[in-house]
Amino acid sequence: MKHLKFSLLLGLLSCIFSCNTQQSAFYQASVTINTNAPSKTYNPMIFGGFIEHFGKQIYGGVFDPGSLLSDENGFRTDVIEALNELKVPVIRWPGGCFVDGYHWMNGVGNNRQSTDDIRWGVIEPNTFGTHEFIELCRLLDAEPYICHNGLADVQEMSDWIQYSNATEGELAEMRKKNGDLNPLSVQIWSVGNEREGRDYIHKVRDAGSAMKEMDSSIMVTCSGTHGGSNIDPYLFESAGKYLDYISVHEYWIENWQKHSTPSYMSCMMLSEKPESYIKRVINQIQTAETEGHIKKGQIKIAFDEWNLRSWHHPGFQRFEKVDYDDPEIIKLIKARDKSLNPSIYNLSDALFAASFLNSCIRNTDYVSMANIAPLVNQTGPIYVHPNGIVKRTHFHTIAMYVNELEEYFSKAEINAEKLSDGKDSVSVIDAIATVDKKGENWSISLVNRHPSDNIDCKVTIGDEQLNGIYRAKILTGESTNTYNDIEHPNRVIPRDVELKFTKGVVKLPPHSLTIVHVKGDF
Incomplete structure (x- = not known):
């Protein structure tokens, strides 16, 4: 029956996209692309990812040594193939909160010993360390981004950079003995994760100075704001000159302690919050620029943990070793698997991800990196199980953006009706316009957030209304709650269609992401 329903849905979409019946010029939303404003490149690093030892x-x-699906080095080949589809440009590792108890020396060499993960209450085998992380990045042609233990001393931080990047010296020789004769060339480093306060800011200042003295080519970041907090202005004043x-x-x-699955409409009411947050951070950076604490354009935003949903870890984080045989600890750790439930990740996640990425692109002057957290399992776009993988709905959003958009962003004005849920409301349409270097070929992303209604949307490029049939790719599902799982991995996948515009107006199906391609002389 479900297959029949989805076939009927596809038939309806086919009619919407390509049938030749007369279409009304009435519209509920408009997207007007300003071709006179200069186009800007956006940084593909916004399609980055994050993995944590969690x-x-x-x-x-x-990483799953012993699996029949892994290569000789222990990497799951199906996962690598899927991540390559996302063209992941940068990966942040090893944490996250995990890093507060991590000491990098435990994860290099041939005689590694297991250690207690005091943050997450498990035993860390240390079989995945610096060299394995670099190998993962090599397999993906991704830039490695390492986050330091913010509680470690400055010397430990500098030593990790010397081990990774130096051509000579005691730690460089250790790296060579451990299998990498050439420097690992890690260019992005963070001084800790989600830390704050004057002592931390002084650590950032001292570590930033020491790290750049060790390798002047690296780029440094640090904890700025998380959970909606403001950046402490003293950070810019004291340590700003060392930050990139x-x-x-x-x-x-926030599913950290109590797990919840809000409705589709509740999720859509959140979809404009990333842009508000980004603009607030930009204002704080610009204030620091105006006050002379940092140079204009010096510090960019690395939105290096983002997702609609957090993963679940009731009873943690902690700062002490736990009794691994305690039934209550075992129960709490098992509860983390709630985040793996496939039914959670529906069209809410796909469309929220599109809105988040649109926000990054629109604010490209400051947003230079974003890392979905995590890339794999928990709430990530890829679910990995012993026999394969499932590409969740937001996987396909990211894949569409990476593979379908052009490299330049052009300003677009959106006018649309409001979609309301109680006292909250957002624009029913979100959109982004991208164009190639010559300014000829366009890829336009159109998001219809409405749960049940088609939306007539008028698209104008410069002074020209789109008319005719255009190639497009659409991501939608039978309902807002449709999801992919092991038994049905392709319920929500992008589909190639032909999209009909009449006097600029196109009919966008409900709960959908559409990327339309407009080539040459339109």
């Missing part, structure tokens, strides 16, 4: 992100995720980025984190559904 749950099944690394062990049983990207400021790290921003947010998960808009």
Whole structure:
């Protein structure tokens, strides 16, 4: 019956896209692209990812020695193939909160010993360390981004950079003995994760100075704001001259302790919050620029943990070793698997991800990096199980943006009706316009957030209304709650269609993401 319903849906979409019946010029939304304003490149690093030693992100995720699906080095080949589809440009590792108890020397060499993960209450085998992380990045042609233990001393931080990047010296020789004769060339480093206060800011200042003295080519970031907090202005005053980025984190559904699955409409009411958060951070950076604490354009935003939903970890984080045999601890750790439930990740996640990425692109002057958290398992776009993978709905959003958009962003004005849920409301349409270097070929992303209604949307490029049939790719599902799972991995996948515009107006199906391609002389 479900297959019949979806076939009927596809038939309806086919009619919407390509049938030749007369279409009304009435519209409920408009997207007007300003071709006179200069186009800007946006940084593809916004399509980055994050992996932490938590749950099944690394062990049983990207790294699973002994699995029939892994290569000789322990990397899951199906996961690598999927991540390559996302063209992941940068990966942040090893944490996250995990990093507060991590000491990098435990994860290099041939005689590694297991250690207690005091943050997450498990045993860390240390079989995935610096060299394995670099190998993962090599397999993906991704830039490695390492986050330091913010509680470690400055010397430990400098030593990790010397081990990774130096051509000579005691630690460089250690790296060579451990299998990498050439420098690992890690260019992006963070001084800790989600820390704050004057002592931390002084640590950022001292570590930033020492790290750049060790390798002047590196880029440094630190904890700036997470959970909606403001950046302490003293950070810019004291440590600003050593920073290239400021790290921003947010998960808009906080499932840390209590797990919840808000409705589709509740999720859509959150979809404009990333832009508000980004603009607030930009204002704080610009204030620091105006006050002379940092140079104009010096510090960019690294939104290096983001997702609609946080992962679930009731009873944690902690700062002490736990009794691994305690039934209550075992129960709490098992509860983390709630985040793996496939039915959670529906069209809410797909469309929220599109809105988040649109916000980054629109604010490209300051947003230079974003890392979905995590890349694999928990709430990430890829679910990994012993026999394969499932590409969740937001996987396809990211894949569409990476593979379908052009490299330049052009300003677009959106006018649309409001979609309301109680006292909250957002624009029913979101959009982004991208164009190639010659300014000839366009890829336009159109999001219809409405749960049940088609929306007539008028699209104008410069003074020209779109008319005719255009190639497009659409992501939608039978309902807002449609999801992919092991048994049905392709219920929500992008589909190639032909999209009909009449006097600029196109009919966008409900709960959908559409990317339309407009080539040459339109």
